Amino acid sequence: MKSKQYILGVLTALLFASCSNDEKVVLKYADEGDSGNPNPITQTLKEKAKFKIGAAVKMKDLQNEANYKNAVLKHYNQITAEFEMKMASIWTSSTAYNYTAADYLVGFAQDNKMEVHGHTLVWYDSFPEWFKKAQYDSIAFEAKVKVYITDVVGRYKGKVKSWDVVNEVFADGGAMRNETVINSLFKDPIGFYGRCFRYAKAADPDAKLFYNDYSVVLDAGKRASIKKMVARFKANGVPIDGLGDQFHYATDTNRQTMKTGFTDLASTGLLIHISELDIKVNTGKSDSYVFNDVENQKQAETYKYITTMYEELPQTQKFAISTWGVTDKYTWLTSFWHSKEYPLLLDADYNKKPAYQGFLDGLK
């Protein structure tokens, strides 16, 4: 099976080599350990990159699957909890926290000299049910959030390097989202979010503090709202260090739009985090989709385009590129997107995909 893949890979590489395209990636599959592989990928992401390379992980996969754990240790030097450090996971009642998974993940990172990116302190989609039902007024609501931020950031002071303090507050196009309780409680939601950054800073002055959202480099309206918020934060001394664009994109995402938006985002001068990178291939959501060499090639080139673009940032603005998951076996997209998907850098057997080589090729 593998050797057939390699032959097809070489043929496809030759085919594509005849076109002139900067993003060309020679198709390579799998690891140096695979004897049928004439053209192995020998470097790992973390070995080559001069900034952190992260992955969203889950405690149960680290605990239950040695291959998963080994892949995280081999390729990555930063982790983000895919859900276990969100408010709904930690804040189990008005008087109780459950830190079991968060402690495990932070301990895992410390044991293995990895950084932790904390995700996320304030996200409308992760307010616990008890909190939503409590019907606090704005004063009581903010007091509770302040205690939460102070406790959680304080607990991991010096251990969690960076936090997404606020996540996804703008709708597509750039208006404030209307499904969040914060909009009905606060006349000035941005003022509230700014204070959340101050609470986090007070709890750990050395942590890097981020605003995180999706489609930022594609959606000019959303980006304009984010830049306006950043300008206001800077004018008022709100301690924001960086911006995360999630990068849940696809092989057919318009690259020029991506680059224009990325340059515009970088004009803030803040740290830039590609925070939840994955690249969809089955954009038609077809049940008969086959992830063949041509599709692998497109994905590899998209990854290369993104890492090349990231490397063009001023050195001082590079922070990390974090993929949203470790292996195609466990991508969130399979359940959320309802289609066959293969968006990550390692296949379901933890082999490096051509996408992995594409990612590497873009790194300096």
Ligand code: 9MR
């Ligand atoms: O991938 C995450 C999934 O496992 C969780 O069930 C879900 C709710 O906590 O969140 C997903 O991650 C989201 C991230 O926190 C914010 N950006 C969008 C991500 C995908 O939905």
